[in-house]
Amino acid sequence: MNFLEERIVKDGIVKEGNVLKVDSFLNHQMDIKLLNQMGAEFKKRFADKNINKILTIEASGIGIACIVAEHFDVPVVFAKKSQSINLDGEMYVAEVESFTHKCKNNVIVSQKFLSEDDHVLIIDDFLANGCALQGLIQIVQSSGATVEGIGIAIEKGFQSGGRIIRNLGFQLESLAIVDGMDASTGQIFFREQNAE
Numbered sequence: 699m700n701f702l703e704e705r706i707v708k709d710g711i712v713k714e715g716n717v718l719k720v721d722s723f724l725n726h727q728m729d730i731k732l733l734n735q736m737g738a739e740f741k742k743r744f745a746d747k748n749i750n751k752i753l754t755i756e757a758s759g760i761g762i763a764c765i766v767a768e769h770f771d772v773p774v775v776f777a778k779k780s781q782s783i784n785l786d787g788e789m790y791v792a793e794v795e796s797f798t799h800k801c802k803n804n805v806i807v808s809q810k811f812l813s814e815d816d817h818v819l820i821i822d823d824f825l826a827n828g829c830a831l832q833g834l835i836q837i838v839q840s841s842g843a844t845v846e847g848i849g850i851a852i853e854k855g856f857q858s859g860g861r862i863i864r865n866l867g868f869q870l871e872s873l874a875i876v877d878g879m880d881a882s883t884g885q886i887f888f889r890e891q892n893a894e
């Protein structure tokens with residue numbers, strides 16, 4: 699097991715409905731040392747890529763993306779989920795369906811912060827059905843920028859997102875891939891990977 703899988707086993711909680719709660723270290727309270735280890739691992743896995751920007755989605759992707767960005771020494775852009783008075787000018791918009799909130803949202807990025815010169819690493823906390831990711835990919839593509847890769851903390855391998863995104867030809871690196879969970883025993887089954 700790698701460092702993230704060990705932490706998921708220690709502190710993750712399996713909920714009914716195929717939901718894994720990791721709010722004590724990843725997406726509510728955040729363990730910055732752990733995030734830092736994740737940043738170092740992504741840097742290693744995307745070492746051959748010339749990345750000049752990180753893109754994520756609010757809210758729970760932002761913390762991870764910021765720490766990852768330190769390792770790449772690049773800025774972070776986060777897609778917003780609602781229109782606000784602080785968003786002005788031309789915008790890229792994509793529609794995504796939320797797994798946790800069971801609703802549809804627009805994700806929005808100002809055209810000022812993504813252009814065809816950008817080489818983007820997309821970062822998010824979870825990958826389930828891939829709706830959030832597909833929205834982010836769509837936004838990068840409408841800007842003319844290049845998706846250099848996608849880094850995910852936890853992929854739920856029994857949902858379709860990972861397969862869809864890999865079949866599209868993207869380099870998708872998930873630090874932990876959960877292939878099954880049992881809410882009655884709390885057991886979590888991980889896919890074998892080569893990561894440390």
Ligand code: 5GP
Pocket residue numbers: 716717718719720725758795796797798822823824825826827828829830831854859
């Ligand atoms: P997707 O769009 O891939 O279906 O879902 C991705 C988003 O749903 C993630 O950004 C994450 O916020 C949320 N999500 C999906 N599954 C889980 C889960 O099991 N636990 C938690 N905490 N969030 C999840």
